[in-house]
Amino acid sequence: MSLTASPDVARNARPYLYGGEGAAIASALSAGQYNHGAVTEEFEQALAGFLGVPDVVAVASGTAALHVGLLAAGVGPGHEVIVPSFTFCATVQAILATGAQPRFIEVNPDIGCVEPAEVLGALTPDTRAVMPVLYGGRAVDLSPARLALDEQGVTVVEDAAQAFGSWQGDRRVGATGAVTCFSFGPIKNLTCGLGGAIVPRTPLEADICRRLRGLGIVESAARRAEATTYTVDGFGMRVQMSPLNAAVGLVQLDHFAEAETRRRALWRSYAAALDGIDGIALVDADVERTLPPLCAVRVLNGLRDRVFRELRQHGVGVGVHYPPNHTQPAFSEWQRPLPVTEHLGREIMTLPFHQHLTPADAEHVTSEVRRALTGADQ
Template sequence: MKQLAINGGAKMVKKNFAWPVFDERDVNAVTDIAKSGQWANPDCKGYVEQFEKEFAAYCGSRYAVTCVNGSVAIRLALIASGVRPGDEVIVPPYTFIATASTVLECNCVPVFVDIHPDTYNLDPSKIAAAITPRTKAIIPVHFAGQACDMDAIMAIAERFKLTVIEDAAHAHGGAYKDRKLGSIGHAGCFSFQSSKNLNAGEGGIVVTNDERLYDMMNSLRNVGRVKGGQWYEHHNLGCNYRITQFQAALLLQQLKRLDEQTRTRDENGKYLASRLSTIPGITPLTRGHGETAHTHHLFIFKYDKSQFGGLSKKQFAEALAAEGVPAFMGYPKPLYEQPLFRDKNFLCYAIPDHVDYTNVRCPVAERACSEEAVWILQHAMLGTRQDMDSFAEAVAKIYQASK
């Protein structure tokens, strides 16, 4: 039996998976801006406007508004949608904190609804029970790049007259029933942070088909200025959330690679799932819920320690990483168990006193965090078919060692 790498044995995976992917085109694009001296973007023109138009068209949306990061993108969409202090917004508990913390920044109340055990996305069957007269919006997260059940979510939103803001930070290029993720709800928010499938180090964008939303978000990200107004004329409570020409130039180059990279991740995800499904105790998250392109910002599978001799999820993930697989145990706790929510450190004036996150329970999310979910990172999913084989063989090696 082969000795595990974590115990001194040879690694199963010896390849380093580079990220970000770039070449001279990216270097030249940034160099040209540096030489021009036109670094700033006070009017959101030039490369910024060009990227907004190209990304909106890519998503099948009419409008796009760039901003400094994906968190601000959600915040802009929420404020522009008309939420008011004390309003409630439905969010999943298994996501990056910004999905919920931006709700607090708008002086609104995050309401956590559990995720579906097959996809780790917001479970539509549990949304209606969480809706109250104060509910104004839903933020479904296309977690790991797997499309949410948008038909069901949009039907609920229409029934209760709610705004749907897609958190598509993991989902650049993903699709649900051949519609690009981010273009299905009233607004779709993306991040260009350095780990994301489309990245410029930092940055964000919101896409929408709603001209009213667009005009307000455009104003909010540009210190409250409005179309047709003067430079020193401020109509809305905005701020300087603009990105630079450097970021936009990089994103224009990176966007050219996105479709091919998405196809590679998608195909590798299908193949890796087929390989891992043959190993006892390993269950990849399922497909067939409407997704027609999975971006695999993460490849996630469920781990059952009972099939691995009681090895904890943390120990398993550490052993897998030691074998050279870019793997991680994922979030250790749901959002509502973070000190921010447990201790109500909100610095907000409109959160009612009765709001208490210590009593929130989302069993599926809790199992994912404590026992089940293991992640493989997106840059590894750009590897070859042989790389996927080596990932599966590394898992099998740990399984054999546990016997």
């Protein structure tokens, strides 16, 4: 591991590859099955084994996972889905794709996640699902609200796009009983290049997910190859995960212990370096149980935009994750006052965070943050 800070590496997040991904893709290419095949199913089984669950359904993206997961849970037109405004817009677009409507709620600004009291306060007769977003990979425990949700028939569909590898208690996120949706995009804790997965609750739900991802066709690809017809019994999309992507995921999963070690170490390096700097507050990731995909801070005193511009000008790849969705033009129909989220949206900033970075890079970024804060405060 380099002991010298590398500002160019700190500029932007990049996928982290372990070296075997190219050979795995070449092998999948030579097999000649690019839409859905044995490698995809092998990846599903490996994910299920890692999480300790009976089944996992792989799909083309994290957004597709959210869409399919909501549909499998019975969400559709006339329903509401409780969701934090503080999330990536894909979360909301997946809700709208089902024909349902979002009901935006606040988050705890110290952690970026919803709290049970906010969920309970937002319930209406039309609520069919709650979609907690596991911001920064942190698990969300809605057990205090579970009785009320169960009594109303409300399903928890977790947006765990950032939380693969994290824990809730003694179980991995995905093994806690909710419909859980993961993303395996380019800079996630585990990447397939592009991909996602749903953890269903029952064999029936798994079957529904597989039909939804495969154009509503009942029979498997292997069975269709040996038959003269097939059966379409309902709505479906073409959102299967390609074996090419699954091949990358299998290699990544083999090296996941390294991802856990490096990501937690990098987050702790940032936390130590940021400690004591006035004007900035670290968003708590609960790193003992969370596998962090990012390092988020709040820039206080109205200085975020100036500090952001200053850092970008000096080659530090900071970002904003995320602007509140209830203020977006596309979602204005469902806008409601959310002052906590609006304030958080003006403060939030994410620091460069990927496995190419070293503790020295974290020190370099933090020194640039300190310098930018000093300049912005004058």
